[in-house]
Amino acid sequence: MIGSGLCLDDGKDADSGKMDATCMAATGSDAVPMGFLINREGIISYLGNPIDLTDAVIESVLNDKFDLKAARAAYLDRREKHKQILKLQNEVEGAAAGKRWAEAEKLMDQIQKLTPADDLDSFLVDRLTLKLNARDFGAAEKFAAELAAKVQDKSRILDGIAWTIAIS
16 A cells, blocks of 8 residues: 555634645535545546545556546536535435425435445435335335345445444
């Protein structure tokens, strides 16, 4: 593994610190944790969850083989979809609060279409939560079993399923 740095923004200079102003706000990011990989020219080549930053991406940036244009387009597309997802999630919350479960499920269908493939398993745990909140235990049990079988090698998702069931 290649060594890396860690930035901590203490915010002593203002309500938000320099990292927030120079990196987070400048890139339109609000997710935490957020990883930045800067290439040799000082350009952000990777912006995303540090857990998704692979050695292959790091090596391609170091060897000047990283497709910055494609990465930028993918990032902007993902960010736009994320905005749409947030709006739909607020609508799901309203529908669920009003116990309009069918409406909430239809909204979840829309969210699922917008959700990137690498985030889909986590989203499906949210779908399970909705089924449990609707007290549709038969559907929730079936959905949880299908999801668990699909993600049996993904401990983080299995943990999410278990905790979702345990706290419902």
